[in-house]
Amino acid sequence: MNDFITVYSGDLMRRIKSRPFLIGLVLGTVAIVAMFKLPTMLAPTIVNQGTRLVLVADAPLAAQARPLLAKKLTVKGVVPAGTRIDRALLQRFHADSAVSIAELKSGIRVTIFAKNPTSVPSGRIRTALLPLQVQHATHLTSAQIAAALDANIEVRSLSTKFHSVHQAVAAQGLAMTLVVFLYFLVIINSNFVMSAVAEEKTSRIAELLIASVDPMVLLAAKVLVGATLSVLQLLVWVGVGIALGSGGGTASAGAANANPFSLAGLLGNTLSPEVILAFGIFFILGFLQISTVFAGIASLINRTEDLGSISGPMVIPTIAGYFIALLAINAPALPVVTVTSFVPLLSPFVMFARMAVSHVPLWQIGTSIALNVLALWGFVWFAGKLYRVGMMLYGRPPKIAQVWEILRSPS
Amino acid sequence: MLSVEHIRKNFGNVQALRDVSFAVDAGSVFGLLGPNGSGKTTTMRTILNILNPDGGQVTWNGKPIDRAVRRRFGYLPEERGLYGKMAVREQIVYFGRLHGLHEPDALKRANAWIERLEIGDYALRPAAELSKGNQQKVQIACAALHEPELLILDEPFSGLDPVNADILLAVLLDLKTKGATLVLSSHQMWQLEQLCTAFCVINKGETRVSGTLAELRSAWPTRIVRVGPDSPALRGAAERLGATVAGSENGDLDLNVSATSDFAEMLRSFVGADSIVKFEVVEPSLHDIYLRAIGVAA
Numbered sequence: 001m002n003d004f005i006t007v008y009s010g011d012l013m014r015r016i017k018s019r020p021f022l023i024g025l026v027l028g029t030v031a032i033v034a035m036f037k038l039p040t041m042l043a044p045t046i047v048n049q050g051t052r053l054v055l056v057a058d059a060p061l062a063a064q065a066r067p068l069l070a071k072k073l074t075v076k077g078v079v080p081a082g083t084r085i086d087r088a089l090l091q092r093f094h095a096d097s098a099v100s101i102a103e104l105k106s107g108i109r110v111t112i113f114a115k116n117p118t119s120v121p122s123g124r125i126r127t128a129l130l131p132l133q134v135q136h137a138t139h140l141t142s143a144q145i146a147a148a149l150d151a152n153i154e155v156r157s158l159s160t161k162f163h164s165v166h167q168a169v170a171a172q173g174l175a176m177t178l179v180v181f182l183y184f185l186v187i188i189n190s191n192f193v194m195s196a197v198a199e200e201k202t203s204r205i206a207e208l209l210i211a212s213v214d215p216m217v218l219l220a221a222k223v224l225v226g227a228t229l230s231v232l233q234l235l236v237w238v239g240v241g242i243a244l245g246s247g248g249g250t251a252s253a254g255a256a257n258a259n260p261f262s263l264a265g266l267l268g269n270t271l272s273p274e275v276i277l278a279f280g281i282f283f284i285l286g287f288l289q290i291s292t293v294f295a296g297i298a299s300l301i302n303r304t305e306d307l308g309s310i311s312g313p314m315v316i317p318t319i320a321g322y323f324i325a326l327l328a329i330n331a332p333a334l335p336v337v338t339v340t341s342f343v344p345l346l347s348p349f350v351m352f353a354r355m356a357v358s359h360v361p362l363w364q365i366g367t368s369i370a371l372n373v374l375a376l377w378g379f380v381w382f383a384g385k386l387y388r389v390g391m392m393l394y395g396r397p398p399k400i401a402q403v404w405e406i407l408r409s410p411s
Numbered sequence: 412m413l414s415v416e417h418i419r420k421n422f423g424n425v426q427a428l429r430d431v432s433f434a435v436d437a438g439s440v441f442g443l444l445g446p447n448g449s450g451k452t453t454t455m456r457t458i459l460n461i462l463n464p465d466g467g468q469v470t471w472n473g474k475p476i477d478r479a480v481r482r483r484f485g486y487l488p489e490e491r492g493l494y495g496k497m498a499v500r501e502q503i504v505y506f507g508r509l510h511g512l513h514e515p516d517a518l519k520r521a522n523a524w525i526e527r528l529e530i531g532d533y534a535l536r537p538a539a540e541l542s543k544g545n546q547q548k549v550q551i552a553c554a555a556l557h558e559p560e561l562l563i564l565d566e567p568f569s570g571l572d573p574v575n576a577d578i579l580l581a582v583l584l585d586l587k588t589k590g591a592t593l594v595l596s597s598h599q600m601w602q603l604e605q606l607c608t609a610f611c612v613i614n615k616g617e618t619r620v621s622g623t624l625a626e627l628r629s630a631w632p633t634r635i636v637r638v639g640p641d642s643p644a645l646r647g648a649a650e651r652l653g654a655t656v657a658g659s660e661n662g663d664l665d666l667n668v669s670a671t672s673d674f675a676e677m678l679r680s681f682v683g684a685d686s687i688v689k690f691e692v693v694e695p696s697l698h699d700i701y702l703r704a705i706g707v708a709a
Contacts, residue, residue, distance in 0.1 A: 211481070
């Protein structure tokens with residue numbers, strides 16, 4: 001135990017002071033701040049993109065259309081039909097587009113002239129002008145049309161997890177964010193562990209360490225230092241997130257909720273203790289599994305340049321897990337999602353995604369965790385075998401047959 | 412006492428150790444000799460339990476070497492390695508702690524070693540900034556900080572300039588005086604001869620000869636007798652005694668004779684044959700013994 005504490009504390013201090021960790025921490029914090037602040041800052045621009053328009057129509061038609069368009073868009077001005085429509089007209093009214101409306105026997109014809117046709121909210125314009133089209137086609141009164149178009153639609157949730165559509169959509173957004181976060185946290189920190197092992201081997205300090213300490217203690221300390229640093233990073237980022245989310249008090253929270261792009265609003269509405277616990281458990285399980293395997297295989301290389309090529313095949317299941325987890329967010333009941341939520345290496349991502357967006361039976365969660373723990377035990381055995389021999393293996397990289405021999409050897 | 416008994420070790424199809432045996436008395440300095448690739452480093456790693464032997468056993472004071480025993484050992488590997496970004500003093504203290512020292516004690520000892528090895532100017536600098544020789548000094552401090560019972564040094568003198576080699580030699584002699592058992596390998600025969608009380612020559616994974624220098628010499632079948640000045644009468648007397656001429660240098664004649672020869676009788680014969688001014692029985696050097704053991708010399 002003393003050996004472990006010495007190696008763990010020494011390695012922890014070394015890694016905390018290391019440039020990659022500090023840079024990662026700072027960049028991560030900047031990213032969190034950006035995730036909280038940028039949507040709020042950019043939302044008005046995104047929402048209002050292409051919505052400023054100038055109406056081109058004869059006076060009676062303009063009088064009917066203007067209030068309809070003004071409900072969903074910003075009408076910057078009205079000019080009579082026949083006015084020359086060009087960029088100068090748009091510039092004069094500070095508008096993104098000109099909406100020209102002409103009356104036909106069968107209804108109205110709408111032509112939109114825009115500086116950037118891809119940003120034209122044609123759907124919103126169509127919806128806004130629908131009553132006008134119906135009025136001119138059927139000659140009904142505007143009150144009759146308004147009553148006819150006002151369908152009473154209500155969506156009621158039968159999910160045991162979410163009571164409203166808004167809540168379910170918010171949970172999907174949160175799950176997406178957390179799955180991405182989980183994936184990068186696991187992969188980046190597992191790579192740190194792999195680099196640390198490779199550094200000790202290539203700098204030839206490994207022999208000195210193994211002469212003093214049991215290799216399994218070294219391996220365990222290395223992986224747990226990685227886990228500690230990951231949790232430390234997470235705490236800093238979550239702390240920053242909480243500070244930013246609650247910074248403006250109630251008024252700010254209300255504003256955040258009103259903003260569909262607000263991460264603070266998203267977290268505040270849907271981040272339940274269950275999701276936090278699942279994130280913590282599956283992060284630890286995923287990280288321990290992947291970083292242990294990474295540490296084992298890193299012990300086989302003799303040059304840090306070889307890290308990428310040797311870790312490549314190991315990243316594939318992780319990427320697969322990540323993509324299935326993204327799939328699970330929209331379709332948590334798919335058979336492939338259910339099955340992979342029990343497969344180690346994949347399940348930390350998939351089961352978490354399922355839990356974030358649907359109600360997963362407790363026995364399934366328990367089975368998934370148990371299988372992951374069992375697999376972790378296997379990975380520790382596998383990595384320990386490789387590490388014990390690999391750290392002393394110099395010269396040519398070992399062939400598959402040699403690795404197999406290592407795994408079969410009794411000690 | 413360290414006892415290495417018939418250890419074997421294979422790496423795949425490569426037999427690194429076929430049969431290595433030797434014994435090292437407590438408090439002695441033992442030289443492990445052999446050409447490159449002979450199995451010296453594998454033997455050292457096996458002693459330290461870094462590698463498990465496929466056969467045979469290694470014991471320290473009659474007991475197998477477990478973690479607790481190994482902790483009392485020190486090791487300077489052939490391939491030097493330090494944490495490049497870690498400061499020198501911090502590094503020495505860290506390795507002291509790995510060997511069971513408490514931090515204040517490790518720090519006190521580290522300061523003493525830094526002063527002794529004359530690397531005080533670099534104590535707070537990252538190890539990567541030091542020259543190769545100074546890095547080696549740091550490693551020696553790391554290996555010896557905890558005053559090991561057994562210190563194993565693989566090529567400790569390689570890469571050191573003569574001044575630093577002398578410093579290391581003094582350090583090793585001091586450790587010996589304090590009772591440490593030292594096992595070291597080197598290709599510098601004169602340094603080994605100066606330091607070691609016993610030797611083992613291994614080649615192709617097998618022990619070729621082992622023992623004290625006196626024992627190795629006593630097992631040597633021939634001796635060189637140097638007589639002078641060289642003359643036909645002297646050569647005639649040598650021929651009559653059954654000696655063969657090994658060479659002639661600086662006017663003296665080197666004769667190859669059996670180790671069991673009656674040297675007093677030989678001297679009387681040479682004195683009777685000519686006027687000689689020199690008669691010297693030259694013991695085989697460690698270098699001679701080594702070359703013969705590895706099969707390079709007859």
